[in-house]
Amino acid sequence: MNPRVVGANLFVKLMSVYREKTAMFFTLAFPIILILVFGTIFMSQDNVAFHLCVQDLDRTDSSTQSIKTLESSGKFKITRVDPAINAIQYVRDNKVNLVLVIPKGFERALLQRIVLGDADASVTITYIYDPSSSSVSTKMQILDAVFAGINQQMSGKPPVIRSVEKSILTKKYRFIEYFIPGIIAMAVMTLSLFGTVNLNTELRQKGIIRKLSTTPITRTEWILSDILYQFILAVISTIAMLLVSYAVFNVKLHLDAWLPAFILLDVFAFVGIGMILTRFVKEAQSAAAAANAISFPIMFLSGSFFPIELMPGFLQKFAKTLPLFYVNEGLRASMIFEDNMAALRYSSVIGVFAAVVFVLGIMATKWEEG
Amino acid sequence: MTKETTYAIVVEKLTKRYGELLAVNDISFTVGKGEVFALLGPNGAGKTTSVEIIDTIRAPTSGKVTLLGMDVTKRKYDIVRRIGVLPQGFSSFDRITVRETLQFYLRLFCCMNTDIDALIELVNLKDKTKEQYKNLSGGLRQRLGIAIALVNDPEVVFLDEPTTGLDPRARREVWEVLLGLKEKGKTVFLTTHYMEEAELLADTVAIISKGEIIAMGSPGELIENNTxxxxxxxxxxxxxxxxxxxxxxxxxxxxxxxxxxxxxxxxxxxxxxxxxxxxxxxxxxxxxxxKPNLEEVFLKLTGEALHDGYVEEKGAE
CATH class of the missing domain: 3.30.70.980 (YebC, transcriptional regulation domain)
Known part of the structure; x- marks a missing residue:
């Protein structure tokens, strides 16, 4: 391998992207936009208050007190619904996803149970809901928890099982801080994969690869220069993402040598995959489609945007076969948990994967035409 | 001395198939050292396939090609260091300047002693050294392509349709560069569908039609023997x-x-x-x-006239 050849290739690629300022801007802007959008959405996730409509058909002191209890939990902003209105129609007409209906006889049932000690006395609160809404099940779960608390208090006995929260972390992290390592991993993946596939199919279509095949450059030199090029772009992109995160969201992340190490492994893995993909993609137009088909499932299933625990069991198992999962976990291990052993474990997995696809990428790269 | 060492290029029974399509059918010829050899024929005749097999871009189906004494299928990396290639439809990096492009290819060949300025002068691009490739006209691009093909001071230069798509003025400018190569004694393998280009530049012309070489000789001999x-x-x-x-x-x-x-x-x-x-x-x-020219020779041999690379049957309107 000749470093001069790798350097010459790297220079041409860097000069090309430097002089193509619009492409450079959008390459860097995409992950920053993601961070700004998701960061803003989830900025106050810990103090999130859902909108809840309540229709009080009982209109007694007890029902009013129950609504106040719901409001004081801090989880809901209450809107009162006129008892004369049909609650189902109200959900449909007003595009709300849930109306909680307190029935007539609510206070009477409570008094029968508490004052008269009638163990059979009970009251049923109805949730009128729109199942197509994604947040409605969360609302109903919170309501169930609140009513379980009220039931328990009314029993007059202390709870048998109590719970207390103890974090494994010394600092309290916000959602955005868990989110940023995932976005870095995802951004580096898309940069490397799309960059490699797009650039190589374009060069092949323009006949530049054919010209290069009549020079002494080897496939290894070509791929190594591509990896170095993508690594430099990935480092610039990561620095930009971190600067925006620190400046806008005042994040607190642990930065050490693991960060560039995981970026490099991420680049190696996805440039290799890109090279393999380039072998099968003939036209520049289909290159983006092919890269999308690979990157989108990886992006959403590897835990970049949300924890894989939310997925069905078989998908969780599948997620653990994806390279980006190990970059995500490795970056979180180093940037949040400061767990070097876990970072080492994850880096070993992605390192082996990167080495294999790098070799396959070299084998798949074809200078000569058929 | 064997045939392989006497000649720069020896092609023996070369055949290339793309599935059912027979692109090159059992062609044989030799190119002497210092000779300008033109493969002349219409589009789709098998010119580019033939030259791309000889200059190592493509693999043959059967037959043998020896270039500078080496088998092209076995010693690609030794061969590419000693040849220069201008492929058909040459293109380069859009945002890289003329000088940077030449420096890039110089580094690939590790020929740091090559005088870039002399090369730029040879192809008459002195005023365009800071111009990015995307801003060059068709003729300037071809001249840059020829300069790239010469960065390693090659023993054999392959030029695949170097003037296709150029206007008459740009074509003449490229011809001047090629005549300069001829004067320098380079072995040049040229493919073209322009009769006057072959007649003007080549010492030997091989007429190829439907994958077969139908006549070969100096332009004068071809005209003399056929008309x-x-x-x-x-x-x-x-x-x-x-x-x-x-x-x-x-x-x-x-x-x-x-x-x-x-x-x-x-x-x-x-x-x-x-x-x-x-x-x-x-x-x-x-x-x-x-006197008749190669156009009439082509018409006589194939029964077809050649216009802009495409054949037109004799008598067709």
Whole structure:
């Protein structure tokens, strides 16, 4: 391998992207936009208050007190619904996803149970809901928890099982801080994969690869220069993402040598995959489609945007076969948990994967035409 | 001395198939050192496939190609260091300047001693060194492509349709560069569908049609062997002259009702016609005697005329 050849290739690629300022801007802007959008959405996730409509058909002191209890939990902003209105129609007409209906006889049932000690006395609160809404099940779960608390208090006995929260972390992290390592991993993946596939199919279509095949450059030199090029772009992109995160969201992340190490492994893995993909993609137009088909499932299933625990069991198992999962976990291990052993474990997995696809990428790269 | 060491290129029974399509069919020829060799034929005749097999871009189906004494299928990396290639439809990095592009290819060949300025001067790109590739015209791009093909001071230069798509002026500028290579004694392998390009530049022309070489020799030999006539045109003649020529046993044509065109076999016939017209007291304002060119050779050999790389059957409108 000749470093001069790798350097010459790297220079041409860097000069090309430097002089193509619009492409450079959008390459860097995409992950920053993601961070700004998701960061803003989830900025106050810990103090999130859902909108809840309540229709009080009982209109007694007890029902009013129950609504106040719901409001004081801090989880809901209450809107009162006129008892004369049909609650189902109200959900449909007003595009709300849930109306909680307190029935007539609510206070009477409570008094029968508490004052008269009638163990059979009970009251049923109805949730009128729109199942197509994604947040409605969360609302109903919170309501169930609140009513379980009220039931328990009314029993007059202390709870048998109590719970207390103890974090494994010394600092309290916000959602955005868990989110940023995932976005870095995802951004580096898309940069490397799309960059490699797009650039190589374009060069092949323009006949530049054919010209290069009549020079002494080897496939290894070509791929190594591509990896170095993508690594430099990935480092610039990561620095930009971190600067925006620190400046806008005042994040607190642990930065050490693991960060560039995981970026490099991420680049190696996805440039290799890109090279393999380039072998099968003939036209520049289909290159983006092919890269999308690979990157989108990886992006959403590897835990970049949300924890894989939310997925069905078989998908969780599948997620653990994806390279980006190990970059995500490795970056979180180093940037949040400061767990070097876990970072080492994850880096070993992605390192082996990167080495294999790098070799396959070299084998798949074809200078000569058929 | 073997054939492989005597000649720069030895092609033996070369065949290339793309599935059912037979692109090159059992062709054989040699190219001497310092020779300019042109493979002439219409689009789709097998020119590019042949040159791309010889310059190591493509693998043959069967047959053997020896370039500078080396088998092209076995010693690609030794060969590419000693050849220069301008592939068909040459292109380069859009945002890289002329000088940077040449420096890039120099580094790939590790020829740091090559004088870039001399190369730039050779292809007459002195005023364009800071221009990015995307801003160059077609002719300038081809000249840059030729300069790239020369960065490693190659022993054999392959130029695949170097003037296709260029306007006549740009084409002539490229020809000047190629004539410069010829003067320097480089072995040049050229493919083209322009007859006058082959005639002007090549020492040897091989005419290829439907994957087969149908004739080969110097332009003069090809014309001599395949066309034994001269075309005489007499301008602004009166009708009496037409009758005189016809009565001599020739088959004259009246062109634009003004000119007589007559095909003769010997230069003596020209003299006889002119004397007979003079004796008959007929008049003409000018005359033109033209030898046939490669175009007529191609027409005779294939029954097809060649226009802009595409064939047109004899007699077709």
């Amino acid at each position: 034994k006539y001269l075309d005489l045109t007499l301008q602004s003649v009166d009708e009496k002259a037409f009758e005189v020529v016809r009565k001599m046993g020739f088959d004259p044509l009246l062109d634009n009702h003004r000119d007589i065109k007559v095909r003769v076999e010997h230069t003596d016939d020209v003299q006889k016609i002119l004397s007979a017209i003079k004796d008959a007291g007929a008049l003409y304002l000018g005359l033109d005697v033209r």
